[in-house]
Amino acid sequence: MxxxxxxxxxxxxxxxxxxxxxxxxxxxxxxxxxxxxxxxxxxxxxxxxxxxxxxxxxxxxxxRIADHEGEAARVVVEGRAEGLAPLPALRRHFLDGLAAQDPVTGLNDHPAVRAFYDLLYGTPSLVGRLYGYLERAEAALAEALGADLDARLAAGQIIAVRRILAEENWRRIAAGERVADVRADAVAAAERAFAVLSAGLPRLT
CATH class of the missing domain: 1.10.10.60 (Homeodomain-like)
Structure with missing residues (x-):
């Protein structure tokens, strides 16, 4: 090396x-x-x-979550290499994350993960700083989608959907529900959300 x-x-x-x-x-x-x-x-x-x-x-x-900053952009680039359009690639990736209980999807009730997200979402300055990470994720995704205004608008919607889905899953986990109780609803919500995105962003499908 x-x-x-x-x-x-x-x-x-x-x-x-x-x-x-x-x-x-x-x-x-x-x-x-x-x-x-x-x-x-x-x-x-x-x-x-x-x-x-x-x-x-x-x-x-x-x-700890900084490596997810460029994740959506990487998924789009890798999906294209496989012949997948951006939204189907992103949908598959999010559903795979739910299946794997990836903490970034909010669907994970391991005590260490719960403690970390309690710290993150329970500290206003951390939540404020988190939005800077989300803005950079949005910019990276926009660049991968074409870097024009349409790409920026699409990236903003996609990053917001991923964030809201994860936050809803985490809200239920933090309230004491088990992963097994949340999983089916989380998958259904993700399917609905990506269907809405696909309807509104046909050029990415």
Whole structure:
């Protein structure tokens, strides 16, 4: 492996390790009760080093889902390679995520996942920062769809639908329902939502 490849792997390990330390502290004591200096000390790095990796305190938490930022765009590109139009590819991907209980779909009741999403949705500054991630996901998807106004409008609708579906699943899980009780409704809701998208965005089908 090249030196650049090794350097990038080391960098990614650092991101992961510091994020996990921070999330552990936040889950234990609450996001607002833990300072960045305390996170840096627990991770055994300096505060300036921490800020080189994570520009904002909220990014320490959101790093865990940052790899989903370009996910919809990747699905579209990979779907085209398989001969699938964008919306069928995105529909299949979301339904596959529900089947796998991917936490990003909201359909996961593992205690560690529940604790993380309780932290995320229960902290206003994290919710605010999350919308920045969603905006970047929307921009990446728009680029994959063609980068014109129509693509931007479509991307906004698609990202909103995925977010609302996941939030509804998570709302029910957080209220105490089991995955087994939510799954059929989650699949049906996703099917309806993508049918509506397909009707309104025929060029993507």
């Amino acid at each position: 090249s030196e650049m490849g090794l350097r990038e792997r080391k960098r990614q390990r650092m991101y992961q390790a510091v994020s996990e330390v921070a999330i552990g502290l936040f889950l234990e004591r609450g996001f607002d009760a833990v300072s960045v200096a305390e996170v840096a000390a627990a991770a055994e790095i300096s505060k300036p080093t921490l800020f080189r990796y994570f520009p904002a305190k909220e990014d320490l938490v959101l790093h």
